[in-house]
Each structure stands twice: as C-alpha cells, then as structure tokens.
Amino acid sequence: MRVLLVEDEPDLGKAIDRTLKQEKYIVDWALDGSEAWEYLDSQWTQYNLAIFDWLLPGLSGLELLRRLRAKNSALPVLMLTAKDRMEDKVAGLDAGADDYLVKPFGMAELLARLRALQRRSPQIQPQQLQVENLVLDCGNRTVCHLDPSGNSQIISLTNKEFQLLEYFMKHPNQIITTDQIRNQLWEASADSFSNVVAAQVRLLRRKLESVGDANLIETVHGVGYRMKN
Numbered sequence: 202m203r204v205l206l207v208e209d210e211p212d213l214g215k216a217i218d219r220t221l222k223q224e225k226y227i228v229d230w231a232l233d234g235s236e237a238w239e240y241l242d243s244q245w246t247q248y249n250l251a252i253f254d255w256l257l258p259g260l261s262g263l264e265l266l267r268r269l270r271a272k273n274s275a276l277p278v279l280m281l282t283a284k285d286r287m288e289d290k291v292a293g294l295d296a297g298a299d300d301y302l303v304k305p306f307g308m309a310e311l312l313a314r315l316r317a318l319q320r321r322s323p324q325i326q327p328q329q330l331q332v333e334n335l336v337l338d339c340g341n342r343t344v345c346h347l348d349p350s351g352n353s354q355i356i357s358l359t360n361k362e363f364q365l366l367e368y369f370m371k372h373p374n375q376i377i378t379t380d381q382i383r384n385q386l387w388e389a390s391a392d393s394f395s396n397v398v399a400a401q402v403r404l405l406r407r408k409l410e411s412v413g414d415a416n417l418i419e420t421v422h423g424v425g426y427r428m429k430n
C-alpha cells in the first residue's frame with residue numbers, strides 16, 4: 202500500500218509519516234500542494250490512498266482534489282482539516298473527498314479511517330494472489346507454498362520482500378523494469394542506490410528457493426525482471 206501524505210505542519214506530518222510506516226505503508230510525504238501534484242502527476246508511481254491537508258501552501262488540498270478528480274482518478278482521498286464548519290465539509294465531499302477527519306485527531310482513528318477506505322476502494326486488489334504454487338494473502342500478509350498433495354508451507358518474508366513479491370504477483374508475465382520497482386516500492390525521498398532492487402530480489406529469491414520456487418522470478422538482462430506464470 203502506497204500512500205501520498207500532503208501535510209505542511211512538520212510535527213503533524215512527521216507523526217503521521219512515522220505511524221503509517223510502522224503500519225507497513227510506503228509513504229511519500231509532500232509539504233505543499235505543488236509538490237504533491239508533481240507526485241500525483243507522475244506516471245511512474247501509483248498510489249493506493251492519499252491524505253490531503255485542507256490548507257496548504259501552493260495548491261490547497263481542495264484544489265488538489267479537484268484536479269485529481271478532473272483526471273478521472275478514483276484514488277481514495279482522506280481530507281484533514283482544522284475546520285469543522287459544515288460548509289467546508291460539504292465542499293470537500295462535493296469535490297470528491299472519500300472521507301474527512303477534523304484536527305486534532307488520534308493516530309488510531311486515522312488508521313481506522315484508512316483501513317475503511319481501503320475496504321471500500323474500487324481499486325482494491327483481490328484478497329489472494331496465486332502464481333504457480335505460491336499463494337499470497339493480501340489481507341493477513343502471508344505467503345504460502347502449496348505442495349502437490351495440497352499441504353501449505355508458510356514462507357517467512359520481511360516487509361520489503363513481501364512488497365516485492367506482491368508487486369511481481371500482480372504483474373505476472375510482464376517485464377518489470379528495475380526503475381519501475383524502485384519507483385513503486387521505495388519512498389521517493391529514499392537514497393536509492395542503483396543496486397538496491399537487485400539486492401532485494403536476491404534476498405527474495407533465496408527465500409523462494411527454500412521451497413523450490415527459485416526460478417519464478419527471472420532476470421531480463423539489461424531491463425529488469427519477469428515473474429513466470
């Protein structure tokens with residue numbers, strides 16, 4: 202799950218960013234509306250959820266929302282605002298906000314609202330993905346290998362290995378470039394070394410090898426990778 206957070210108050214932004222990362226979201230944090238629009242307009246990165254503060258330098262959260270919906274994006278958006286006046290709430294919902302949270306709020310409530318948005322989202326992924334004998338459960342975040350007699354063995358993965366495998370399993374038989382993987386699975390602000398993807402793929406392959414699925418992810422030399430199905 203990749204989230205775009207747009208919040209100009211440093212303390213609040215930092216707190217939300219930290220909370221979301223603890224919950225295994227991949228987070229890009231923009232401090233103003235113009236920066237946020239650059240993230241949203243990028244063809245490289247796809248978000249699953251967005252959190253827009255209402256009052257922002259540059260473009261307001263409301264303006265961001267209007268631009269997004271004008272592009273026919275169905276990205277679920279939670280609006281944050283210090284205002285609790287009814288007309289603001291109506292304007293936000295009219296502009297296409299999916300939910301609304303009035304400051305100050307607790308992190309537990311924010312997380313609950315995001316989970317609800319994920320459940321209602323039209324772009325929600327299937328609960329389970331299967332490629333060959335590998336079954337990935339997006340809900341409880343487990344991966345199993347099924348043997349021919351139907352027994353399943355859980356494969357223990359780190360968070361990054363899980364995200365990487367999930368990405369491959371959502372795009373079976375497609376060539377995925379190293380840049381695509383880096384843009385989708387690493388934070389934009391991350392100091393990404395060119396070999397960070399290759400290193401992570403190597404670790405994931407080692408785990409898959411332990412259950413006999415070492416050849417599922419093939420290297421397409423000079424380009425990237427492909428998951429065979």
Ligand code: CA
Nearest residue numbers: 209254256257
């Ligand atoms: Ca603000």
